[in-house]
Amino acid sequence: MKNLKNIAIIVLIACVAFQFYFGKSNGVGKTMMVDGKKYEVIKEIHDTTEVEKIKTLWKKGKDIVHETILHDTSIKLVNIDTAALLRDYFAKNIYKDTLRLPDSLGFVLLTDTITKNQIQGRTFTAKVKQRVINNTTIVKELPKTKVFYGIEGGFNKTDFISHIGMGILINTKSDKIYQLGLGAANRTTDGTNGKLSPYINGGVYWKIKLKN
Numbered sequence: 001m002k003n004l005k006n007i008a009i010i011v012l013i014a015c016v017a018f019q020f021y022f023g024k025s026n027g028v029g030k031t032m033m034v035d036g037k038k039y040e041v042i043k044e045i046h047d048t049t050e051v052e053k054i055k056t057l058w059k060k061g062k063d064i065v066h067e068t069i070l071h072d073t074s075i076k077l078v079n080i081d082t083a084a085l086l087r088d089y090f091a092k093n094i095y096k097d098t099l100r101l102p103d104s105l106g107f108v109l110l111t112d113t114i115t116k117n118q119i120q121g122r123t124f125t126a127k128v129k130q131r132v133i134n135n136t137t138i139v140k141e142l143p144k145t146k147v148f149y150g151i152e153g154g155f156n157k158t159d160f161i162s163h164i165g166m167g168i169l170i171n172t173k174s175d176k177i178y179q180l181g182l183g184a185a186n187r188t189t190d191g192t193n194g195k196l197s198p199y200i201n202g203g204v205y206w207k208i209k210l211k212n
Helices: 002-022 082-090
Strands: 031-034 037-060 093-100 106-115 118-141 146-156 160-171 176-188 194-206
Touching (some): 160 194
Antiparallel strands (some): 031 037, 037 118, 146 160, 176 194
16 A cells, blocks of 8 residues: 555656646747736738828919018119019919829829919828828737546446546646546455456557648
């Protein structure tokens, strides 16, 4: 019986040692914190999307800051074509210009309407590409060590109850399972009477990766 106890202690120490050594080899890569909890990063996706936006605004001429510089009144003008001056004065001149933004981000179209020597109004149409950067991170929970306990038993025709016992299963972070069991085996000697023999068992299991 003393030897049996020693074997049980050795098996238990071996299971703990296996758990300590193999439990750390979980193959966890990059991790990140989400709401105060650590997760393993499975995949990072960086995507840039260009969204084109068009906006048109019109501004009154009186709202445009301008400065008037008077000409030298001492200059004498001769042979003035009054009709031509009035025609130019009341004419409506439209000036258009396009300003290209750098890095192909778009352009701004300016349209100024000038009459009576003043800017009557200004319209600008902006067609700009807005770049939206989307960062998506796919994560999963970090593997954890799980411990299970339970009872076990067996039946056969000769002994009826062949054995009964209890044990624990340790599922490590690397998906290995260690098993340790203690119990008693029943052996019938004359078909009716029998005796109980204590036993210790143990085992190691590896995960089989199946294709979906």
